[in-house]
Amino acid sequence: MPTILGQNQYGKAETRVVKVVRDGDTHHLKDLSVSVALSGDMDAVHYSGDNANVLPTDTTKNTVYAFAKERGVESAEHFGIELARHFVASQESIHRARVRIEEYAWERLAGHSFARKGQETRVAEITYDGARWQVVAGLKDLTVLNSTNSEFWGYAKDRYTTLQEAYDRILATDVSARWRYGWDGAAADGSAAAASAPAPDWNRSYEETRRHILAAFAGTYSRSLQQTLYAMGTRVVEHRDEIEEIRFSLPNKHHFLVDLEPFGLTNDVADGAVYFAADRPYGLIEATVLRDGADARIPVDTTTL
Template sequence: MPAMLGQNQYGKAESRVVRITRNGAVHHIKDLNVSVALSGDLTATHLTGSNADVLTTDATKNTVFAFAKEHGIASAEQFGMRLARHFVTSQEAITTARIRIEEYVWERIPPSDTREARHSFVRANRETRTAQITYDGERWQIISGLTGLTVLNSTDSEFHGYVKDRYTTLQETRDRILATEVNARWRHGATDDAGVAGADWDDVYARARDCLLQAFAETYSYSLQQTLYAMGTRVVDRCPGIDEIRLSLPNKHHFLVDLEPFGLKNDNEVYFVADRPYGLIEATVLREGAEAGLAVL
């Protein structure tokens, strides 16, 4: 039987754009990594090589830079929405645009005297903010998130009562370090123009991040699965605009060092960290009645 063209898309990946906003002597910085993917009626270019409906990937890259200048970058979500709408409405052959964005945070360097730190920054040693915006001309799907948010509880975590077979060597513990690197994506419930217009994406991000941190800190944990569910539930319960969150939590194992050969007692004080292999706990938490819409991380 003859071959058939399936789902396809094209675009420019990882256009790194830095936008400086100068309010007099005080500067502000936005640092994004933007990937554009376009899909639609592009059969001809695959089957015959005709480029009549192809907007070049170089043009999509240039659009990212031009929009950063012309419109500024209020937030990753807002910038991605502006780009997605532009590509779908300006190109007849394009029916869907997906914009993926990573944002890198910079903080002001504290001044050494009484002068305000106005234009000196240090790359923050913190998580990377993410956004994915998809638009088909009528409906939006906006997925925000973060990667690399490293957290640790030095107590209030136990792990015992698990299945034991002939290969089990892990000892039960009633007091352990619980550490993980939070990777999360959350789907906003609003999908039409009225629902997404005027949304304060920075505020929603800050609230979701705070919920994740607060739930991690406040949950007495008997398993990382339990902690994950508490974190996801906190976001869904306290962020009304979020319908679904998917969390991927690698367990950053901390093991007690055996100090007995040195005549020393290790009273939950000295640990070594094993970076691999590691347990990986993943799950999705949904608002009641919401349909799942997040792909696996």
Template sequence: MTVDPRPARPVVLGQNQYGKAENRVVRITRDGATHHIKDLNVSVALSGDMDDVHHSGSNANVLPTDTTKNTVYAFAKEYGIESAEQFGIHLARHFVTSQEPIRTARIRIEEYGWERIATSDAGSRPTGADEGRHSFVRTGQETRLTQITYDGAAWEVVSGLKDLVVMNSTNSEFWGYVKDKYTTLQEAHDRILATQVAGRWRFNWSDDEQQMPPWEESYEQTRKHLLQAFAETYSLSLQQTLYQMGARIIDHRGEIDEVRFSLPNKHHFLVDLEPFGLKNDNEVYYAADRPYGLIEATVLREGCEARIPVDLTNL
């Protein structure tokens, strides 16, 4: 057995931190019929007098990471979210000033932007549809797509988009569904409806140069109609909204015969703030990214056949 001749040196704990990462919080501010959204991904890292927990396992100086998560949601209700910076300042100050062992708090925030969807003019909106001051589209996410197929005789042009994230902060319900012994979901009569649109649409153009669609205008108008249908549909199910989006395109764009959508339901669950003595009046939500409901369907012009693949990733 070989013995190391060097004298033993003490082991020293270096820099350390702990916290709760990626707390997704969506704050809806309701200014009458006009709603405002702040959508943040908040990561909290705390450091300070934490030697004991590393050396002996004593948690006497440890604020649970679950508590930091709860604080994010409670502060979203109590203080609102004026800006990511101001919200982070509130959190950092709280952790350092309220917990003596904590010397430093680092708050990292990603903010996801939303812009309001412009709806149709009052005279052309569907009966009962309002101005859509609660309908939003995520900014900076969308990717435009197209696929051209030509076999020497026939053309097929399929265009579309992916990663177009949209949200209605009200005018959505989900109730009256089948229930069995495994059902725990509560019926909702006012919920957030959000999805990340993947859509493809097939043109009926052949090879006539004189009848070629104005491609740029067609994309812009198709996108506009699917967004307006999303904003203007009082939704009782995401399936209903999907159908209205496809039907709106078919009705308004004569150059398109088929539309297929794949819409994951981006669930937003109300956070239970009662343990903190706070009432959550449809204001603070937890944005869950998985598992998610996935709604898919094709909408066709009457007399046409479906050609877009069921799996849009194969296109």
């Protein structure tokens, strides 16, 4: 049966790079994991093993290190933009570059001493086709919990339903969020001129978006995790003009009241309740919140980011 080559890409995944900038006795640390995927005129290497159009993946790794040294790491997004532009502009056979970055945060203990933060991981995905950009940023593994102001009742029931309705429960989740910026590098007249339009302040946008996500989680009286998700997304889109859409993947980290009756004890939420924190199975709530009129472009499977 005849075959043809479909969509394909190649590159170097999870290049770990740590950049230290010394400002006297005060040091500044950036800790990244960078994955590069390249695509373009790659038929020959698949059909006949002709490597003429293939930039070695080892070269992409070396480029990550060289750019970290020569150009620095202002932000995950800016660093990814620099890399993507380089690969597309410098190699005629490469038509599209995708750069995915995870940034690991460190807390300063002293001028040159740090402790790895135990909160979320910052992520970014930059795609460039030689004319326009798509920047998707986000975070993962941000664990949050409300010890009250959450209910879950009035749901559909059938013969297999055993879950008891809850009118005062713990709501906890590990927030995984991705948001897409409206900036694509085009000029004001719509022409595809890279860097003609000013890029957002990536670091400030990240911090403010994170702040709005947490504020909405803390400030929403929740009757379902879906309601809380929508409130978080709505607050981000309404307060951050540079963001067109935001997608959440929220596992419901269930906390169940422990049955203490066999020990002659009551376990009431109003009197120091004890819960069992279940890690699996768990409910998984996912949805995208869009600016009115925007097209959804963030992949549904956020784990691929």
